Amino acid sequence: MSEVLKEKIKTAPNLPGIYIMLSENSDVLYVGKAKNIQNRLEQYLNPSHVRTQKMVSQISDIRFITTNSEEEALMLEMSNVKSMKPKYNVLLKDDKSFPEIFISTGEDFPSISKHRGKRIEKGEYFGPFASSDDVYKTIDAIEKFFQIRTCSNFEFKTRSRPCMKYQIKRCTAPCVQKTSAQEYKTQIKSAISFLHGKNDELKTQLCKKMQEYSRDMEFEKAAQIRDTISSISKIQMSDNIQILETDNMDILGVHEQSGKLCIHLFFIRNGYNFGSKPYFFEIREFDKSEILYQFIHQFYLSSKPPEYIILSENVNYNNELSKILSTKIIAPKDSRLEKIVSFANQNAKNSLEQQNATSGINETFMTQIAALFNLSKTPERIEVFDNSHIFGKQAIGAMVSINKDGFDKSNYRKYNFDMNVNTMNDYEMMENMLYRRACKILEMREKKQDNIPDLWLIDGGVGHLSAVKKALLAANLDIDYICISKGVDRNAGNELFHTKYEQNIQIDRKSEVMFYLQRIRDEVHRFAITSHRKKRDKDTIKSVLDEIPNIGVKRKKALLLHFGSPQLVKQASISDLQKVEGVSEAVAKTIYDFFHD
Template sequence: MYDYNSQPLYVGKAKNLKNRLSSYFRKTGLTPKTEALVKRISSIQVTLTQTETEALILEQNLIKSQRPPYNILLRDDKSYPYIFLSSNDDFPRISLHRGAKKKKGRYFGPFPNVSSVKDSLNLLQKTFRVRQCEDSVFKNRSRPCLQYQINRCTAPCVGFINNESYGEDVKFTEMFLDGNNQELMNTLAARMESASENLEFEQAAVFRDQIASLRKIQADRVVESEQGDMDVFGISQARGGFCIHVLFVRNGRVLGSKSYFPKEKLDQQKSEVLAAFLPQFYIANTHREIPAEVLLPHPVEDADIVADALAQLRSAKVIMKHNVRGQRLKWLQLANQSAEQNLISRVNNREKVQQKYEALQDALQLPELPARMECFDISHSSGEKTVASCVVFDEGGANPSDYRRFNINDITAGDDYAAMRQALERRYKRLCEGEGKMPDILLVDGGKGQFNVAKDVLSELSVNNVELVGIAKGTTRKAGFETLIVDGGNSEITLDSTSSALHLLQEIRDEAHRFAITGHRQRRDKARKTSSLESVPGVGAKRRKELLKHFGGLQGVKAASIEDLAKVQGISRNLAEEIYQTLRMS
């Protein structure tokens, strides 16, 4: 369905096209949102497919590519993280992996987020001590690193453990990640007894500690353990909003979960929302791992068609169930309870945000309730690697997907005014060109100086519909005593320390400060970790290694003459001149 500007409004599939379209154009019984959709329809285009499965896949491809406003849109295009165990190394490495699975080895997951992967890696590092260092570090060690000193690695890099013993640690790691905890503990118990009988008490103590760690894991685990890989869906509806909660179960263990909050488009029921969500979740996201089972809280329309489509993508059968019992029923109940609780928390949070926005409207005497606010802040270390942040708050609070950072260059070191000007000019030139939404309020962290810079930039770009507010620290520079600069800089307001409006502005200001500091630290640390040799064209890792080895370090390379550089293996005269000139300019 297209509007009068030939922009897509809605994409849908139908086994009986006449009946489906008639339901939109009947005289009575339409919901207000459906009526709004119908009023905007200018034309309808039809594509025929051979099978219902093809229609489902085409529908999801069109929704993903065209983003029609009346379809449920799943904004979750990131791939999920895995734990990767290499197989082509003498001493395999375990690490976090995200993206295409091109490396040789085993992938365990998916996990719902990076933090859950890091928790698992931290546990494995303490229990089985399989290396997690990069191959470049591993191959160039001459002595054990700190991980060996704190008993989190067996130092295979310097030969402190042989392949056979290390292979056992890798085997135990695989058993744990496969969910064979009981078998693993039995194996470790047998090894502990054998070591004790052979009077190898230190080795027996290692096995004892590993068993103790595994027992603690089992005691802490709430849901355990039925075999199978499955995704378990729960759904809740309240006040026109929805929450869909997904439990990721692999090898009978819950690896984690994630909540989604699809926006209601056409006054749909829970079954309709879930039916629209499932294809978006699996088919539209090519990075998604499809499990053997999908557990649903209730029947959904076209479940068999979705299962067939998933089976084609997975190249194996996929079962979709809703009538289950035992442990599967407990998982379904857990998913539904989580969806309900998370939706209640989200609704309550939105109500609190709404109250703060209303208080801000009263405090600033605005004619309308602000729907979108931006705040800028600057961070640097004595002028080094200056970064400006822009954070965005809307009706739901912080909107991290719209945050932006600006690397500030070509200014006098430490000039915050110039940095603020550059960031604002770059941001609002793009907004004036239609890239993003213009805010109702622009909040600037700083005093009259920063406020006037922002005022000049908005004036130069002819931005007249944005309320400019400065938030300056009071004389005591303590939270709760801030001064607000308003009315073009002609007035100042001091709000009560208990004011909800002030708390909202403080929250935005602090978030901008946090985001700026994080960006600055990342930029600064990257620069400090980067060798100036890396900026020389034609000097790769091998030549850098030869240069550093020949001269004993970077300072020696910088002090060397062109003739000395040309004596290094693999360095020609022309390349030596290039290195010499580049290092003199850096």
């Protein structure tokens, strides 16, 4: 037990406030709040969870900040967790913002698109959605129902004839005046009403419009509206749970099983289910109530909470959290909400059972890999490496991480190479990447951090095996590693495996463990190629726009947001360029002259 903790308890105040636990290297381990700091620290003398025991063993110092109330302590804790990101506080590894749908109502002919990040442009925003896939499915439905354009502004302004979407009735082609401004405005209003959940009101309006078209003998337009009404009705009828148009809430389904907890989060906005996402936690690391508190606390630091957060479990500091987040955290109060929460809890159960099944399969494969290749231990985490380039240009290294739960995307890494990369061959790039990763692993071991790998898998042959040895020798790191080469004719199934003992092993091409190794090799290959393409596109933008005088980072970004690509910037007229924010007539002329002189 940490002697530091015992000493610090003696001087800890009997007041509300926060305590900040520091490691030997002054890294922040944990930020906690308490009604009585001294009493709270005494609870760490006999920790029941493995994670807490590990944290206490690393404490080198504890600092205190007292407050006037427990509520103030909670606010201060939330602020410090957000800024410091302490290792033992952070539950959510992925802090990426959630996507939204954006309708650019500030334009004469608005478009609909996916949006992520700050709300800068004028228009209507709908979300958050659980995933980009949920956004694209909704946009696809709106295209089908209301025929709203999805093209860029520049493409819209430069078209001389309708695109394919007009032919398949996904757009009314306002770009070439196939619809009037008034008719298109009606389409936009209908789409916005749909996203606001005002379906009954919308259907009433559409019925009136359908009757008008019928009276005017515009039967094709009437038929299109009839199909739209039918589709909206089907969406309403297909709901498994009764969600009202006024519902703006997040539903937290919770299920505990086999030492794990799943929180399945559903986004309900304007009566629509905007998708869901499961989160998994080890119960042995936290109490169940503490996990729920930390989840709500951390999730809504970066995501704006809705009017209500509904779950069936008790949450620590419920009232204080509600006040700070300006929302209401409540249990279901009627049969309708009980049914919705029960639906969410069932989904949490299903997600956790699927996760546990996946964990069991991955653990089996890792045990088989240890036996097949005579590894020093059964791996709990595997890191896989590959690089991608075109004759040394836009070279990038990629690493993916796999644990018993599957691909751990929060621990994927990309490696850029310096300007001398053109003189480096494939083996030297791999050696460079692996040396840098080896140094990082040594640093992680010294700091007693988690997520340290037990095995490296390298996409490459005997030459790469030599690169691995050089990198590990230079860094003075010992770790098991395997190189996987394509084999004869580079056909899948003929792979050869090269180990640190210089053995060449071939395994049954139809075995499940072979498919598993191919799948994780293919994942790093996909990640490397995708990262390389992004870098290549970025370098292409840099090589064109960065050469134009008086074009800085902000103007370059504004040009790309407006036109969509450097090629379309090149095709733009001076008057088109002037429509971009921050581009004056003189700057527009400079850009135009650069491409046309």
